[in-house]
Amino acid sequence: MLQEGISGVGLKRKSGEVMEMIKAGSSLAAALATTELDVSQLWLRYFAVGGGCSRQALKSYLTGTIDWSAHEHDVVVLALNEYFLEQGLDHPVRYAEDMDD
Amino acid sequence: MAGTPESEHRGMPSSDYCGQPLHLEDLAGLLGRIARDLDTEKTLDETMRALVAAAVDAIPGAEAGGITEVRGHGQQIDVRFASDQLVRELDTAQEVLGEGPCLDAAYQHRTVRVNDFQTDERWPAFAARAHERGIGSMLAIQLYVDGDDLGALNLYAYQPNAFDDESEQIGLLFATHAAIAMAGVQRERQLRVAISSRDIIGQAKGILMERYKLTAEQAFAVLTRASSESNIKLRKVAESLAATGTVPGS
Numbered sequence: 074m075l076q077e078g079i080s081g082v083g084l085k086r087k088s089g090e091v092m093e094m095i096k097a098g099s100s101l102a103a104a105l106a107t108t109e110l111d112v113s114q115l116w117l118r119y120f121a122v123g124g125g126c127s128r129q130a131l132k133s134y135l136t137g138t139i140d141w142s143a144h145e146h147d148v149v150v151l152a153l154n155e156y157f158l159e160q161g162l163d164h165p166v167r168y169a170e171d172m173d174d
Numbered sequence: 175m176a177g178t179p180e181s182e183h184r185g186m187p188s189s190d191y192c193g194q195p196l197h198l199e200d201l202a203g204l205l206g207r208i209a210r211d212l213d214t215e216k217t218l219d220e221t222m223r224a225l226v227a228a229a230v231d232a233i234p235g236a237e238a239g240g241i242t243e244v245r246g247h248g249q250q251i252d253v254r255f256a257s258d259q260l261v262r263e264l265d266t267a268q269e270v271l272g273e274g275p276c277l278d279a280a281y282q283h284r285t286v287r288v289n290d291f292q293t294d295e296r297w298p299a300f301a302a303r304a305h306e307r308g309i310g311s312m313l314a315i316q317l318y319v320d321g322d323d324l325g326a327l328n329l330y331a332y333q334p335n336a337f338d339d340e341s342e343q344i345g346l347l348f349a350t351h352a353a354i355a356m357a358g359v360q361r362e363r364q365l366r367v368a369i370s371s372r373d374i375i376g377q378a379k380g381i382l383m384e385r386y387k388l389t390a391e392q393a394f395a396v397l398t399r400a401s402s403e404s405n406i407k408l409r410k411v412a413e414s415l416a417a418t419g420t421v422p423g424s
Contacts, residue, residue, distance in 0.1 A: 118368075122375060122408050123394065144394065147395070151401070151408060155407055168395075
């Protein structure tokens with residue numbers, strides 16, 4: 074059974090592998106706000122590159138209501154960066170794994 | 175025409191509307207017909223074509239019709255579907271003349287009815303052209319808003335005063351259903367593309383997981399890094415790996 078996620082605390086999957094939960098949705102929400110995309114459009118792009126969570130879960134993560142795994146966070150980062158690339162910009166959103174030491 | 179807030183007029187009848195009630199039995203049958211005609215199994219093109227045919231058939235007074243897309247604040251008009259060539263000509267004329275009921279319907283988010291082109295003074299150049307071509311009256315309904323692109327459903331009749339309140343009510347029902355159907359078709363198309371993309375990315379992850387004994391997340395990180403270093407989209411990186419067995423840049 075998963076405990077309430079706290080940033081930095083590892084949680085175990087069924088397979089025994091540790092899954093890090095983070096609460097960094099607000100940084101993604103801020104990046105999203107600089108685009109013309111709404112959450113539904115972001116979700117579709119996130120889904121297209123392999124994202125596994127529902128649209129509602131994405132909304133909850135962006136508003137800070139729930140934690141997500143660092144991996145799913147990075148899938149959203151990828152989706153956002155690909156959008157920026159399409160606009161001719163660099164990929165400005167950092168990946169969660171790059172934020173760890 | 176003075177600008178008015180969008181919310182006031184969208185989905186509302188024209189200024190000629192008198193408030194005649196629509197009979198409920200007719201309404202139920204009509205909605206059923208519209209739903210059957212606007213099947214989301216069809217492509218968007220087929221759906222719009224079916225919509226025009228259904229609208230011309232169901233809207234009292236309509237003898238010809240079309241769906242027109244307006245872009246760049248009236249600079250560009252694209253007649254998407256027309257029941258005949260005359261409709262195409264008249265809709266396009268609005269672009270050349272820079273005026274017309276369809277443009278107003280699209281940009282002022284309202285329903286526009288022209289009861290008699292001979293006497294209507296709102297669009298003198300367009301009215302003259304329509305009258306010349308034997309058109310007596312017209313009904314223009316805003317169909318959809320897609321970013322800066324706006325769509326309108328235009329109905330034409332050879333006689334003046336062919337459209338009444340019932341025409342407007344039924345036209346507005348069509349517009350609502352059409353908007354929902356079109357959104358559905360578009361959503362389905364987008365999901366299909368997304369699923370196809372997920373599938374190929376999954377294949378690429380699987381290849382890396384097996385080859386290098388990685389977890390799914392680690393494989394994803396490898397692909398992401400290859401993508402951002404080469405500025406190639408993840409899907410393309412995945413396609414390349416699945417096709418050639420190698421990751422670009424590795």
